[in-house]
Amino acid sequence: MKVFEVGGCVRDELMGVKPVDRDWVVINSSPAEMEQSGFKPIGKDFPVFLHQETKEEYALARTERKSGKGYKDFTFYFDSSVTLEEDLKRRDLTINAMSKDSDGNITDPFGGKEDIQKKIFRHTSNAFAEDPLRALRLARFKTYAHLKDFEVAEETSALLREIAISDELSSLSADRVWMETFKALSSPYTENFFESLVEHGLLNPWFTDLEKISIDGITPEHKWIEMQRVNHFNLCSDLPIPKSFQKGIELFKLILSLINCSETQEKIVLIESINFPRNHEEIKGLLELKILQPYRKDLDKISNAVMSINFSQLAEFDGNAVSEKKQFLYHEALKSIL
Template sequence: MPTYLVGGAVRDQLMNYPFHERDWVVTGTSPEEMLAAGFTPVGRDFPVFLHPETKEEYALARTEKKYGVGYHGFIFNTAPSVTLEEDLSRRDLTVNAIAQDSAGRLIDPFGGVEDINRRCLRHVSNAFTEDPLRVLRVARFAARYHHLDFTIAPETESLLAEIAASGELQTLSKERVWGETEKALNEQNPAIFFEVLQRIGALEDCFFAASQLLDWRVLKEHTRTLPRSEQRWALMLSSSTKEQIQSAHQLLGASHRYRDFAVDVVTMNALFSTSTLSADQVMEALQYFRALKDETKLRCWLDYQISLMPEWQANAEVLMDCLAGAATVSSKGLIAEGYSGPELGLAIKAQQLQQISARLAKS
């Protein structure tokens, strides 16, 4: 079976860029032959198989023909007669349409190597406009390779704007849109993803009313200080209300950890609106994060706060010291003194506040 390495692994290898997955295309064969060779079928829409040993994905070479709207509206042909060049011709960008054979030779019918050298993201053919998901993918690649001076070819950006104007972006499921967004948030320059979508008129169709809340421009200044994707997302939403964040996440289908951390940030911004710490503020923060049971969420927020404002390091140390003080309070002695029920809870809180106040007085 003629087998070729394709896609991102070839592209990133040529750029000396790290990659973690390898995808393969097989020509001149059938699903039955793949099964007979020990491969496991995993493709839902077209034949994709897992290698019996490496578990890497092997897809039969295919062509596709659009018959409807959206990214599901395709008929696939995976007959053994489909050539490698035909398979490569259906790909989105020339830099993704390069293959490598078992001898290491490159098959590059659309000038992908030249475009890598020119730092250019260019579409393979006008069939590019048939899949609206490509708008998000190209915006994500622009974010990934921005630091290497890659830009989108003007003619390709025109096609992106054409897709946006067609309304087909509205056919994408929120899971697809969020999947590409989450990947973009993990890139070196995530602001470029949103900038491209804004430039081509796609931001509102992708993010609906939430597009008005996303202050993506702040990412340009703070991306390097905020390494985690949920931190970057929370920063973009940090001027929103808790209700707006809840509504946005329901619209977008974002995972709970993004929603929860964004809510944590706006809640703490409101609580610590002044530079001085009071015992009541500290107590409220410890209770909000349930830090006496698990300090993980408190530490995550403090990491975010210090990344944005290094001067908050001193406050963070005070907060953790106050947590240690509050943790010394035990219910056993209070129970022995006769406290129970709601009165016990109030007595515990009073002693915790005393511990916090004492620690603040020393800071």
């Protein structure tokens, strides 16, 4: 049994970046030997094991061959005869197809170190085009600070176009597409993800409503709200957007409606719908967005006025009287500033 550190963690170490997590590949071993050594099996399609102490993943070296459509339909081959180089060859990019042994020796059969120096994303083999998820992963890599300036090799761009016209992207699950999108939203250079999709024609079928790219805010939720705003709130309607994101979008739309409203009673209805007391923290974050900053002073006044209302007195009323009294309280608190 021989163990090697592989993939993105080796790449990041060579670039002087602390890896977020580590992946390991094991050669000259078997599932039985791994379990006898104390590893816990967790893989369904191929042997992957958890280290009993570090909880890091260790996978037996394997090869793979596409057997259907999408990123899931692959046939895997693994046994003790699969070599380290064969395992590295199945990986997406040369910069991710390197390994390091326990003595720190680097195995780099496809020129990953040179491509790091040249700042190039280059596919390891033509099998890159067999997995449509790799197109989204490559776009996401460009959102990382240490990879943002990498360019896509010409021959790799050709494979991305091949993926785009093959309709393979439609075979991806909505959950998987959102996962890649969320990771991009969580990274510092989010705009590079969407720009890469546009550049390589990868919008169909998941991002067909993408017309403009505009990133604002720090959190994934706020970045997504800004992207929705500039795309008429139609972006990625087929993706499983989390409820927290949806809530933020609805609050944001209500605030926009309030800003554009001129009729006092309608403003009060909108303010009540916004529910400043309940959504105070979310609203505070939304007011950091550039589009709302010119209105922040007025919105803060409204928020402070609403927060000062003593709603406990509503307990004295029943039925329709509660609604009428609430409207009266809002009107009294806001009449001097609307």
